[in-house]
Amino acid sequence: MTDVNAEVATLSIGEVSALTGLATHTLRFYEKEGLLPPVRRDAAGRRVFTDGDVEWLRVCGKLRSSGMPLPEIQHYAQLVREGAGNEAERFEILRKHEERVQRQVGDLQEALDIIHNKVELYARRLAAGTADALWRNGPECES
Amino acid sequence: MTDVNAEVATLSIGEVSALTGLATHTLRFYEKEGLLPPVRRDAAGRRVFTDGDVEWLRVCGKLRSSGMPLPEIQHYAQLVREGAGNEAERFEILRKHEERVQRQVGDLQEALDIIHNKVELYARRLAAGTADALWRNGPECES
């Protein structure tokens, strides 16, 4: 199954942009920054991506959108490109990032609680027509 | 209870910084940007904050840390300062932000799933000593 399924799709930068949601600018930028290995070119010098590149770019996209800094993704990408032998280090990077994202989610949830309380408070008071009573004592006293 | 508990603490910018976790620079910046009403000064021109200010700054901090842009917080702060009569608009701002944060949390969770899978994958392979088998077919084929 994972064999020489040699149907290696050849994709233009525009197609890859559509598939990954990353702007063409960004794809070139990512290549320049070493997030993916130098992309092959056709006769006219245009980039030719494979579907493997798309897979990898999707991973990079998720790492970025979850807040991993570019230099760290770059480092990770380099380790992957170097091949076997540094799995422990890659594992560390991912594990550390997982923690970071969990912390992020926790912080957001905490903020969300407060915001949601405020939203509910406003909803109730607005519904009851008693919104005026909210500011007897300084700005926005809690319920 | 919420009465004339007139023990209005007078706090220096440094104390407020410690209480809110916001740098003194940031507090001045927020005042300049209109996130809080012009702070009173002592004889020597130094800012004198109240505990109400601290309350409000904590709210601002949560809005910021959950990704609300400064101009939007500023707008919200202005509405609050204007007093009664614009509750519906404030409600809209908060509700919209709540949605935004929920979306953010969702996106992060999605990324977290992928990252966690990878972490687990590495953990298993490393434990089994079969990490080498991970890169038979291009970068990081999934299990």
Next chain:
DNA sequence: GCTTGACTTGAAGTCGACTTCAACTCGTAG
């Protein structure tokens, strides 16, 4: 054969939210 649209490059610009800098004034402790 000429326009159109997708692609190429390197350099420069943008954005938000601080952060740092330079040059000052105070009030208190030694």
Next chain:
DNA sequence: CTACGAGTTGAAGTCGACTTCAAGTCAAGC
């Protein structure tokens, strides 16, 4: 009395991650 730490100001600098710009090349359709 003088040094120190905390405060003041406006302006300028920083940071990351793009994004935009200028100036092209190339292949295909009309």
